[in-house]
Amino acid sequence: MNVLLISLQRDLDVIGLKCLHYYLRENGHSPHLLYLPNFSSGQDALKNIGRLISDLSPKLIGVSLMSVEYHRACDLTKYLKVNFKSVPVLWGGIHPTIAPETCLDYADYVCIGEGEGTILDLSNAIERGEDVTGINNLCFRLDGRMERNPLNPLIDNLDELPVYDHIPVNAFIQVKSRISPLTRRLFRKYTRYRGITYSVITSRGCPFSCTYCCNNFVSRLYQSRKIRRRSIRNIISELERAMRDNPELEYINFQDDCFLACGDEYLGEFCKGYKDKIAKPFVARSIPIYITKKRMNWLKGAGLAWISLGLQSGSDRVLKDIYKRKSLAGDFLKAAKIIKDFNVAAFYDVILDNPFETEEDKIQTIQTLMDTPRPFYTQYLSLVFYLGTELYERASRECPEQIEDILTKDYFIYDRNVLNDMIRLATFLGKRHMNAIVRLYKQGPSGFRFRSLLFISRLLSLIVHEPVTYFQVIRLSMGGSLYKTLRVMPGYFGEGLMRYFSQFKGRKGASF
Numbered sequence: 001m002n003v004l005l006i007s008l009q010r011d012l013d014v015i016g017l018k019c020l021h022y023y024l025r026e027n028g029h030s031p032h033l034l035y036l037p038n039f040s041s042g043q044d045a046l047k048n049i050g051r052l053i054s055d056l057s058p059k060l061i062g063v064s065l066m067s068v069e070y071h072r073a074c075d076l077t078k079y080l081k082v083n084f085k086s087v088p089v090l091w092g093g094i095h096p097t098i099a100p101e102t103c104l105d106y107a108d109y110v111c112i113g114e115g116e117g118t119i120l121d122l123s124n125a126i127e128r129g130e131d132v133t134g135i136n137n138l139c140f141r142l143d144g145r146m147e148r149n150p151l152n153p154l155i156d157n158l159d160e161l162p163v164y165d166h167i168p169v170n171a172f173i174q175v176k177s178r179i180s181p182l183t184r185r186l187f188r189k190y191t192r193y194r195g196i197t198y199s200v201i202t203s204r205g206c207p208f209s210c211t212y213c214c215n216n217f218v219s220r221l222y223q224s225r226k227i228r229r230r231s232i233r234n235i236i237s238e239l240e241r242a243m244r245d246n247p248e249l250e251y252i253n254f255q256d257d258c259f260l261a262c263g264d265e266y267l268g269e270f271c272k273g274y275k276d277k278i279a280k281p282f283v284a285r286s287i288p289i290y291i292t293k294k295r296m297n298w299l300k301g302a303g304l305a306w307i308s309l310g311l312q313s314g315s316d317r318v319l320k321d322i323y324k325r326k327s328l329a330g331d332f333l334k335a336a337k338i339i340k341d342f343n344v345a346a347f348y349d350v351i352l353d354n355p356f357e358t359e360e361d362k363i364q365t366i367q368t369l370m371d372t373p374r375p376f377y378t379q380y381l382s383l384v385f386y387l388g389t390e391l392y393e394r395a396s397r398e399c400p401e402q403i404e405d406i407l408t409k410d411y412f413i414y415d416r417n418v419l420n421d422m423i424r425l426a427t428f429l430g431k432r433h434m435n436a437i438v439r440l441y442k443q444g445p446s447g448f449r450f451r452s453l454l455f456i457s458r459l460l461s462l463i464v465h466e467p468v469t470y471f472q473v474i475r476l477s478m479g480g481s482l483y484k485t486l487r488v489m490p491g492y493f494g495e496g497l498m499r500y501f502s503q504f505k506g507r508k509g510a511s512f
Contacts, residue, residue: 001127003031003119004058006076008069010037012173012182012191013199015255016093016115017064018164023116025169026162029123032056033171035182037190041075044177049076050083052172052179059126061087062119063107067095067386070102070407077106090122094214097221098388100139101146110139113221114204116161117152154222158204158230163238166198166246188248193492196250197283198242203229206257208287210312211324212351215257217388227261236273243278250488251305252282260290267295271302281305281477288327291335300342305477307339308379310349314368315361322356322391329368340373345477347377350423352414354383355395355402362419363438369426370434375472378427382414418445418454425457428465433457 005021007014012035024031034052039045053061061080065073077089092111096103100110109132111118118137125132133140136152155161171182173190180186188195205227206215219225243249260267274282283306284299291309299307311332312323319325332348339346350365369378385392385403395403414420422441426434437457440450471485474492478484 001029001060001123002056002058003029003060003062003123004034004053004056005031005062005064006034006036007064008036008039008072008076009064009066012037012187013197014064015164015199015201018168019161020062020092020115020119021168021170022162022164023120024123027120029120029127031170032058033168033182034179035171035173035190036072036076037173038176039072039076039174040177041072041079042177045174046079048177048179049079049174053080053084053087058087060090060123062090062092062111064093065091065095066093067099067384067406068408068410070095073103074106081106088126090119092119095387096139098214098217098386100148104139104141104146108140112137112139112148113151113218114155116155151222154204154224154226154228156228158228159234163241166195166242166249193251194490195246196248196488197253198239198246198249198251199253199255200235200238200242201255202235202259203227203256203261207261208258208325208327211322211390211394212383212386213389214386216390217386227258229262229266232266232269232273235270236277239274239278243280249280252278252280254282254284256285258287258290259284260286260295264295268298271298275302279303283308285309286335288331288335291338293338293341296338296342296344300344304344305479306345306347308347308349309335309339311365311368312349312351313354313357313361314365315357316364318354318357318361322354324390329364333368333371336372336376343476343480345377345473347379347473348372349379349381351381351383352420352423355399359419362423366419366422366426366434366438369423370431375469375476376427377469377473378424380414380420380424381411382409384409384411421454421458425461428461428469429457 003024005017007017017033021031021033034049063073063077073091080087080089088108090109090111091103091107092115096110097112100112103110109122115137118135121135122132122138125135132138133142133147134149136149138149140147167182167184167187172179173182173186175186205225207225207227209216209219209225239252281303284304285308288309309332311329312325313319314329316328319328336346336348350369384406385395386406392403418441422437425437437450437453440447440453444450474489475482475485478488
């Protein structure tokens with residue numbers, strides 16, 4: 001049966017949807033993927049989407065979305081329901097999982113949680129003309145009332161899932177208003193890092209349940225924080241195939257919530273197999289408490305080039321009492337020192353715009369970043385109170401006026417204020433310089449000396465320190481080789497510019 005799966009994400013690297021695409025293929029269906037990275041609801045764009053659907057004649061259309069894509073999904077689905085009334089539309093992804101009731105005004109069905117079994121059962125039932133209302137994980141309206149079916153058990157053996165191609169087969173992309181087959185040229189043009197990075201997920205689940213994170217909701221939904229892992233053989237086999245089919249690949253990007261949340265035996269076996277069979281620089285994400293010298297030695301020897309850690313806040317009060325993280329500022333600094341000792345490129349996450357933070361909490365974040373070994377890069381994220389999370393529930397009780405529209409908020413765009421500017425500068429400026437800024441701030445943030453120094457510091461950082469830091473960290477990821485750094489720089493250029501200019505957006509008030 002023909003099935004059309006649609007992604008509304010800006011990036012083409014949508015692993016979850018590719019998993020569903022290849023799962024349906026392996027089980028006898030004929031799925032197609034449509035990427036709408038810059039979806040437009042203009043008439044020409046919609047007509048071309050309609051022509052593709054008419055040509056493919058799918059019996060089911062699935063739309064994958066996060067909260068920020070909700071309004072685009074609504075516009076698209078309204079068009080589908082007017083022009084293809086007989087084709088059921090299924091929404092899936094983290095937003096439909098958390099808030100299905102907000103989706104059923106548009107979609108016929110919502111898939112809650114892991115979707116492989118549900119989309120296969122739904123496709124089989126539609127193909128056979130059978131009733132679909134008993135399918136697990138499915139949510140729908142019946143006589144105006146929302147029905148929510150039981151959940152399938154979590155998939156325990158991830159090796160049973162099919163691997164996917166870097167550039168998926170039977171895929172299309174919308175370029176402006178035109179729909180084109182997804183060629184290698186178009187993929188490299190519209191995906192991040194020009195397609196030189198292969199993304200893979202080797203596990204599902206997270207050992208933490210931080211109050212701001214969607215995993216907080218998912219762990220409560222399934223009553224489980226169990227981390228399920230693929231076998232080393234299965235992972236290496238996929239990567240060997242990816243390298244063989246895509247010789248342009250420079251990096252492997254492990255997108256697990258916490259790649260290092262595993263035992264030493266498993267990690268040691270992985271590092272040996274990866275070094276012997278793949279030997280490409282790779283990127284991994286971790287939680288600070290899982291970083292040790294022994295593990296970093298294995299990882300660096302296997303090819304670890306980049307590692308991402310979440311600091312989130314430099315205040316232990318915020319980490320313990322608000323975010324409920326078991327990793328504190330001291331754990332982060334200890335891990336960052338080990339990472340520096342092994343000369344691995346690092347990028348660290350910091351959450352801004354938290355109304356539960358005090359001025360002192362934010363100054364502690366500045367101090368922690370000042371104490372972090374350099375060079376490193378920081379990803380600044382504006383706090384979003386996602387539906388279903390503990391932090392959303394707390395904010396609803398204590399400060400509902402601080403909850404912004406999660407359906408439109410871009411978490412890369414944070415408030416422009418003095419303390420956020422200082423937190424950003426702490427990544428790039430020297431400790432003596434930052435101590436002077438903090439000292440003058442404490443004397444009086446409206447004082448002329450402070451405002452002048454902050455202005456000059458921001459200008460200096462923008463022109464010199466930020467571009468230099470970005471280059472230094474990329475060079476570190478290339479083992480210090482200038483030649484290799486210059487070779488891969490074009491792949492970073494677009495993403496780097498996006499992050500550089502994002503700091504000028506979302507200005508809510510003057511910084512100086």
